[in-house]
Each structure stands twice: as structure tokens, then as C-alpha cells.
Amino acid sequence: MTHIRLIYFNVELRAELIRLILAHGEIEFEDVRFEKEDWPRIKEQNDFLFGQVPILEVDGVQIAQSSAIVRYVARMAGLAGKDSLEQAKADMLADAFCNDILEKFYRIAFFERNEEKKTRLECEFRDCIMPDFLDRLERFYIRDGGDFLLGDQLTYADLAFYRMINLCKRYLRCSHPKLRDLYHKVSSLPNIAKWEQSKPKTRF
Numbered sequence: 001m002t003h004i005r006l007i008y009f010n011v012e013l014r015a016e017l018i019r020l021i022l023a024h025g026e027i028e029f030e031d032v033r034f035e036k037e038d039w040p041r042i043k044e045q046n047d048f049l050f051g052q053v054p055i056l057e058v059d060g061v062q063i064a065q066s067s068a069i070v071r072y073v074a075r076m077a078g079l080a081g082k083d084s085l086e087q088a089k090a091d092m093l094a095d096a097f098c099n100d101i102l103e104k105f106y107r108i109a110f111f112e113r114n115e116e117k118k119t120r121l122e123c124e125f126r127d128c129i130m131p132d133f134l135d136r137l138e139r140f141y142i143r144d145g146g147d148f149l150l151g152d153q154l155t156y157a158d159l160a161f162y163r164m165i166n167l168c169k170r171y172l173r174c175s176h177p178k179l180r181d182l183y184h185k186v187s188s189l190p191n192i193a194k195w196e197q198s199k200p201k202t203r204f
């Protein structure tokens with residue numbers, strides 16, 4: 001059996017979508033977590049390509065870059081999309097959620113040190129960026145979706161959407177009933193609900 005280890009800080013951030021996909025696919029993995037103060041030692045002891053985490057080890061072979069890992073485990077879990085066009089659409093959505101929205105969120109919530117600027121950026125994110133983004137996404141979902149974002153089959157884009165909403169919840173002011181239903185549908189998937197119940201509780 002393939003031995004999978006996911007190495008990351010003891011937080012959700014860039015690893016949680018990977019964990020959600022593995023949990024949904026019932027793919028066994030070792031969830032290797034470490035605390036921030038242990039990072040210098042771990043970095044020193046491991047020659048991670050690019051010197052960052054998350055790292056996925058598959059039978060000892062290391063894969064870096066969260067979006068590459070996400071796509072890899074999505075293929076393993078049968079959530080990558082049924083053909084190459086659907087795969088491109090799933091990648092398009094997941095890139096928008098993870099690379100555009102969440103990267104903006106990380107910069108504001110975790111890295112902005114100037115309080116005045118942080119407040120201004122938070123207002124812009126809450127009042128302009130998210131409403132516009134979710135308006136567009138809801139229109140796409142009504143036009144192209146079904147039970148899930150890309151039709152009646154779940155793809156990893158739905159899990160990426162769920163992950164984005166969980167992280168940005170405190171900045172959501174707008175009402176998107178179809179997207180709200182989708183969020184609840186994903187959160188009610190048995191393996192997702194089970195993961196949420198059993199996962200280690202962390203601050204981020």
C-alpha cells in the first residue's frame with residue numbers, strides 16, 4: 001500500500017484542502033504536524049525542495065507546492081474532473097479560490113502589520129472583493145453547475161470552495177442563496193462532516 005505523509009505546521013492554512021480531499025477519498029495518510037518553534041530545526045534536517053511546506057511524501061518521494069499536491073490527491077480521490085475539460089474547469093475554480101482569494105486573505109489577515117492599512121484592506125475585501133467574486137461565482141454556478149459547481153458530480157473545486165468560505169467567513173456580508181446551499185451540501189458530505197468532527201482543532 002502506498003504510504004502517504006503530509007508534512008505541515010500544526011495549522012490548517014495551505015494544508016487543509018489536501019487533508020479534506022484525502023479524508024473525503026478515504027485515503028489513509030500520516031498527518032505530520034509540527035509547531036512553529038520547531039520549524040528551523042525541521043528545515044535544517046530536511047532538504048525540502050524550495051525549503052517550504054506543505055510537502056507530500058509518497059512512498060518517500062517528495063512533492064512540494066500546495067496546488068500541485070492538491071491536484072495529485074484530487075486525481076487519487078477521483079475528484080479531479082471526469083475529462084480534461086472538466087479538469088481544466090476544476091483547476092480554474094480552485095486556482096481562483098486558493099491562489100487569488102485566499103492569498104489576498106493571508107496577506108491581509110496574517111501579514112499586514114500596519115493597523116490602519118489592515119482595516120482599509122479588510123473593508124475592501126469584505127465590501128468589494130468578496131461580493132463581486134461571489135456574485136460572479138453564483139452566476140457561473142446557476143449557469144453551468146448542478147448539484148455541485150461543475151454539474152452533478154463532486155469535484156475538488158467544491159471542496160476548495162468550502163475551504164475558502166470557512167477561512168473567509170468573518171468577511172462575508174453578502175447573501176448568495178445558491179452558494180449557501182452548496183456550502184451546506186459540501187459540509188454535510190459524510191466524510192467531510194467526519195473529518196470536521198475528528199480533526200485536530202487549531203487556531204488557524
Ligand SMILES: N[C@@H](CCC(=O)N[C@@H](CS)C(=O)NCC(=O)O)C(=O)O
Nearest residue numbers: 013014051052053054064065066067
Ligand atoms: N507556493 C507555496 C508556498 C508555501 C509556503 O509559503 N509555505 C509556508 C507555510 S504556509 C512556509 O513553508 N513558510 C516557512 C518558510 O518559508 O520558511 C505553496 O503553495 O506550497
